[in-house]
Amino acid sequence: MFWxxxxxxxxxxxxxxxxxxxxxxxxxxxxxxxxxxxxxxxxPGVQYISDNQxxxxxxxxxxxxxxxxxxxxxxxxxxxxxxxxxxxxxxSYKCNNINDKGASTSNNNNNNNxNNEKKNTEYSKFRYVKVLVEDPFNNRDIILxxxxxxxxxxxxxxxxxKYKYVGRSINLYNRISSYFMPSILNTKGRRVLRYLxxxxxxxxxxxxxxxxxxxxxxxxxxxxxxxxxxLKPLLNVDLVASSSGYHESMSQEMRDKLRKQxxxxxxxxxxxxxxxxxxFYSKQQMYNTINIHHSTLDxxxxxxxxxxxxxxxxxxIIGESTKTNLLDLDQVKELIKHxxxxxxxxxxxxxxILAEFKQDSSKNLEFHSLNSLADHLKGDxxxxxxxxxxxxxxxxxxxxxxxxxx
Numbered sequence: 001m002f003w004x005x006x007x008x009x010x011x012x013x014x015x016x017x018x019x020x021x022x023x024x025x026x027x028x029x030x031x032x033x034x035x036x037x038x039x040x041x042x043x044p045g046v047q048y049i050s051d052n053q054x055x056x057x058x059x060x061x062x063x064x065x066x067x068x069x070x071x072x073x074x075x076x077x078x079x080x081x082x083x084x085x086x087x088x089x090x091x092s093y094k095c096n097n098i099n100d101k102g103a104s105t106s107n108n109n110n111n112n113n114x115n116n117e118k119k120n121t122e123y124s125k126f127r128y129v130k131v132l133v134e135d136p137f138n139n140r141d142i143i144l145x146x147x148x149x150x151x152x153x154x155x156x157x158x159x160x161x162k163y164k165y166v167g168r169s170i171n172l173y174n175r176i177s178s179y180f181m182p183s184i185l186n187t188k189g190r191r192v193l194r195y196l197x198x199x200x201x202x203x204x205x206x207x208x209x210x211x212x213x214x215x216x217x218x219x220x221x222x223x224x225x226x227x228x229x230x231l232k233p234l235l236n237v238d239l240v241a242s243s244s245g246y247h248e249s250m251s252q253e254m255r256d257k258l259r260k261q262x263x264x265x266x267x268x269x270x271x272x273x274x275x276x277x278x279x280f281y282s283k284q285q286m287y288n289t290i291n292i293h294h295s296t297l298d299x300x301x302x303x304x305x306x307x308x309x310x311x312x313x314x315x316x317i318i319g320e321s322t323k324t325n326l327l328d329l330d331q332v333k334e335l336i337k338h339x340x341x342x343x344x345x346x347x348x349x350x351x352x353i354l355a356e357f358k359q360d361s362s363k364n365l366e367f368h369s370l371n372s373l374a375d376h377l378k379g380d381x382x383x384x385x386x387x388x389x390x391x392x393x394x395x396x397x398x399x400x401x402x403x404x405x406x
Contacts, residue, residue, distance in 0.1 A: 026069035033062035127212040128152060128223070137180060137201035147172035147208060148302050151215060153224050155207040156192060156235065158199075165192040165235035168224040170217065170264075171315045172208065177304030178318060184274060190319060192235040264315055266301075268332070271312040275323040278332045289329060290336050308339045352405040353388070358395050366405070373402070 006014065036058060040047045049055045131146050133139055150172050156165040156179075169175035178184050185197045196204070209227075211220060225241035227233075266280040280286045287294060292307070299305055300313045307313055327335065350369035355377075357363035367373040370388075374381045377400070386392040388402045395401055 023070045026065050030062055030066040030070055033058055033065065037062065127215070129210045131208040131210060133206040133208065135202065136176075136204070136206040140177065140180065143176055143206070143208070144173055144303065146210060147176060149173075150210045151213070151220060152211040153209040153220070153227060155209075155227060155231070155233075156196070157205050157207060158195075159203055159205060163195060163235055164231050164233035165195075166224055166227045166231060166233050167319075168220050168241070169316050170220065171301055172210065174301050174304050174314055175316055176206070176208075178312070178314070181271070181304075181312070184318070190235075190237055195235055266297075267314050267317060268307075269312040269314070269318060270325075271306050271310060273323060274312070274318060275325050276318075277311070277325060277335075278327050278329070290333055308336070308343045310339050310343075311336075354403050354405050356401045356403070358399050358401065 006018065036048070037055075040049050040055065049058070133142055133146075136143060151170045152172050153166065153168045154172065154176055155167075157163070167175070179193075179196060180201075185193055209223065211223065221241045228236060228239050228241055232239075264282060266283060266286055267276060268278050268280065269276055280289070283294070283297060286292055286297060296307070297313065300307050301315060304312075312318075350371075353367045353370065353373050355365045355367065355373060357365075365376070367376065370381055370384065373379075374384055377384075377397075379396070383392070384396065384402060387396050387400075388404065
């Protein structure tokens with residue numbers, strides 16, 4: 001619909017077009033001011049504007065409109081917004097070209113995927129963007145840029161085209177990034193994991209089909225089934241898209257029921273051996289029961305970060321997980337409370353510090369941040385910072401010498 005496309009659009013090309021239209025309108029307004037100024041200056045004395053303050057305001061308005069509403073919107077938004085994002089977001093299933101340090105999306109995939117897509121005319125009803133990533137391990141930043149918060153189908157494929165694996169997820173980055181985790185690769189519980197563990201990621205390419213945000217779970221499964229049927233992937237254990245090929249802690253019918261009644265289930269695993277520990281009915285239940293901050297949970301889900309360096313959180317059942325040790329809610333709360341006490345909070349900008357004891361090197365200590373050092377020595381952070389920066393010479397309290405570790 002017109003209103004939905006142009007006023008609530010998340011498509012970068014449409015947004016860029018809106019910026020261009022706004023810049024053109026602002027240019028017309030600025031030009032009108034310019035014409036009025038020139039008419040006033042066309043002859044000596046007052047022509048049209050007798051109020052000097054109004055004349056000065058028109059000059060100022062002309063400059064502001066032309067610079068900030070036309071030039072800035074036109075150059076910094078239209079020309080930067082469309083070329084940077086048009087190759088990632090699209091409303092059609094055509095694929096554009098993008099190259100970035102070995103990672104690319106291309107409609108020339110050198111395999112049979114495109115031929116199969118063209119032959120199946122009914123299949124064109126699905127809206128998706130196809131992204132091809134070469135050397136996926138070293139181009140995880142590209143994967144994050146493309147798949148963050150998206151749903152779709154992913155295909156691991158050896159460069160000779162012989163071995164393929166088809167998977168799907170409603171949270172693509174979280175699912176794809178899990179393949180790079182040693183704790184998952186070492187399980188070797190599935191063919192694709194045994195292949196990746198043996199050959200690594202240097203001889204494999206990743207194809208991602210990012211579906212439209214309005215696509216349903218049924219359409220996602222249908223898309224996955226299409227690729228399974230057309231590619232006959234050797235690394236897939238089960239050739240039925242609706243099944244993981246291994247045990248499931250609850251039936252698909254029950255999961256769908258929970259989604260409708262309480263929201264999207266959230267699965268929490270032990271990252272060390274991928275043991276399923278608990279299933280939360282929704283994000284809100286996690287917020288209320290274990291006091292996890294919503295931004296922390298979103299980061300764990302979108303970027304695949306481990307919570308408290310111990311727990312892997314996912315919106316999908318991890319097929320590689322063959323162990324289940326479901327804990328009740330009180331046990332989960334107690335376990336997380338225990339891990340929180342042991343967890344050292346590390347600020348992104350924190351630097352490790354070596355504290356050398358003057359008289360005995362065996363008493364040297366290492367701290368992950370300035371705060372942890374100050375807490376241990378019961379000292380003032382600013383004073384310790386002065387010793388670290390060299391603003392104060394000698395030993396702190398006559399005993400300690402501090403240096404940043406590389």
